[in-house]
Amino acid sequence: xxxxxxxxxxxxxxxxxxxxxxxxxxxxxxxxxxxxxxxxxxxxxxxxxxxxxxxxxxxxxxxxxxxxxxxxxxxxxxxxxxxxxxxxxxxxxxxxxxxxxxxxxxxxxxxxxxxxxxxxxxxxxxxxxxxxxxxxxxxxxxxxxxxxxxxxxxxxxxxxxxxxxxxxxxxxxxxxxxxxxxxxxxxxxxxxxxxxxxxxxxxxxxxxxxxxxxxxxxxxxxxxxxxxxxxxxxxxxxxxxxxxxxxxxxxxxxxxxxxxxxxxxxxxxxxxxxxxxxxxxxxxxxxxxxxxxxxxxxxxxxxxxxxxxxxxxxxxxxxxxxxxxxxxxxxxxxxxxxxxxxxxxxxxxxxxxxxxxxxxxxxxxxxxxxxxxxxxxxxxxxxxxxxxxxxxxxxxxxxxxxxxxxx
Numbered sequence: 001x002x003x004x005x006x007x008x009x010x011x012x013x014x015x016x017x018x019x020x021x022x023x024x025x026x027x028x029x030x031x032x033x034x035x036x037x038x039x040x041x042x043x044x045x046x047x048x049x050x051x052x053x054x055x056x057x058x059x060x061x062x063x064x065x066x067x068x069x070x071x072x073x074x075x076x077x078x079x080x081x082x083x084x085x086x087x088x089x090x091x092x093x094x095x096x097x098x099x100x101x102x103x104x105x106x107x108x109x110x111x112x113x114x115x116x117x118x119x120x121x122x123x124x125x126x127x128x129x130x131x132x133x134x135x136x137x138x139x140x141x142x143x144x145x146x147x148x149x150x151x152x153x154x155x156x157x158x159x160x161x162x163x164x165x166x167x168x169x170x171x172x173x174x175x176x177x178x179x180x181x182x183x184x185x186x187x188x189x190x191x192x193x194x195x196x197x198x199x200x201x202x203x204x205x206x207x208x209x210x211x212x213x214x215x216x217x218x219x220x221x222x223x224x225x226x227x228x229x230x231x232x233x234x235x236x237x238x239x240x241x242x243x244x245x246x247x248x249x250x251x252x253x254x255x256x257x258x259x260x261x262x263x264x265x266x267x268x269x270x271x272x273x274x275x276x277x278x279x280x281x282x283x284x285x286x287x288x289x290x291x292x293x294x295x296x297x298x299x300x301x302x303x304x305x306x307x308x309x310x311x312x313x314x315x316x317x318x319x320x321x322x323x324x325x326x327x328x329x330x331x332x333x334x335x336x337x338x339x340x341x342x343x344x345x346x347x348x349x350x351x352x353x354x355x356x357x358x359x360x361x362x363x364x365x366x367x368x369x370x371x372x373x374x375x376x377x378x379x380x381x382x383x384x385x386x387x388x389x390x391x392x393x394x395x396x397x398x399x400x401x402x403x404x405x406x407x
Contacts, residue, residue, distance in 0.1 A: 143223045150234045151338060155244045156356055158294045158336050164357040169202040169388060204359040205252050207243070208384035209236060212370075215377040225381070229364050232383045236362065241340040244356070244389055245296065245347070254389040257347060257354065261397035264348075272405050274305045275318060278330060281348045281398040290350040290396045295335045298343045301402055302335065349397035360386035 175198045182191030211228055218224055247254030264281045282292045297305070310316040319331040328335045333348070341347065362385035367373070370380035391397075 145223070145227050145231075147231060151238065151241065151340070153336050153338065154237050155241045155296070155336070155338060155340065156237075158296070158334065159244070159351050159354045159356055161356045161358060164204060164359040164388060167204070167359070169357055169390060170199050171202075171390070171392065172197045173200045173392070174198075202357060202388040202390045204357070204386045204388040205243075205254065206360075206384060206386045207236060207239060208382065210380055210382040212373075212378055212380050215368075215379060218379055225366070228381050229383070232364070232381065233362070236383055236385070238340075240385075240387075241338065245338070245340050247389070255391065256389070257349065257391065257397055258341075258345070258399050260391050260394035261347060261349065261399040262395060264398040264400040266404075273308060274301065274402065274405065275308060275320075277400055277402065277405065278305075278346065278348060279319065281346075281400055282331060282333065285348065285350060285396065285398060288395070291352065292333050292348050292350055294347075294349055294351040295330060295333050296338055296341050296347040297335060298339065298341050298345065299337045300343045301346065302337055304402075305330075344402040346400035346402060347397065348400065350393075353391065353393040353396035355390040355392070357388045357390055358385070359388070360384070 174195055176196040177193060178196070179193035180191060181193065184190045209232055211232060213224065213228070243254040243256060245256050245258055247256030248259055249255035264277070264284075266277065267280050267284065278295065285292045306317065306320065308316055321329050323329055362383065365382045367380045367382065368378075370378075372378075373380060
């Protein structure tokens, strides 16, 4: 049902009745003399406010009528509710009149309207939750950045790391012999031997990486510098692992261990398991007086080793021992798991025959004057080291291809 001008007129009539009643009270107060002057002044103020609110109420009610008439379905019965509220308000005013409230104004009076709450306009809305408070709910920020795990063991831990005190390292290497030792026959010449030596050299390679950030990010993220130092170091050591093991000796790459190692060929009669291949490769080195002390395996190959079973189904780990230091060894040789070595590839060697010669230790530097950093408010982080891989005797290593093993 639409709200029409009748409602507005009735509300205005109610205001007029109230103003008329106030005029009557003012007349009564005037007969009591000057003592009531302040009260009259107060009533004048009330009447002024009433006129102001009446005019504004009329405007607001007209606006409300327009909005309600546009939403008949939602406010269909609001006129009926207004009539009820109006009649209850008039009844309350009549009660005040009968009690002489307007003739002796003291204190205050509370008017209770029956079912007043039910007459208020209501609207069904959703409950407030985190979706409404996005960006306002308090948060706890934990320092540090989550990143992928790194290799637990580095290949430099398997070989000797020594300082390099000159820009080039050279060392004599025996490349062959002639003659040999013999028994002297009385009166005859003794056996003669000579050795052919060659000087080999090693020059350090610079391994470096840098990152650049803005000054604002450094100021706003307090852990950024330490995070970059840690992660750049992780990546640097990953690269070093790959060079030590897989360097192909082209350009500035290392001549890695696998690149120099002798390809393993199994001895006649050797079996076809991981254990037998490793044991045979070690035996070949020992047979030429090397002391194999290190084995490098991919984790997916090591699991084949430790889950080996005999024909009766029981686990069988000949020569495989965890020492008191927590290091896994196979017939005394330390086993290193590394993702730097490809699956189905293994390295066995005498690690005394290789050195990592360090000319400049790994260092981390920060610069504000790189390129246009000063004018663009940027910071450069640099990580670098300089070192050479010295493989004294390549014959001390065997590279095994486990793909030969029947699966």
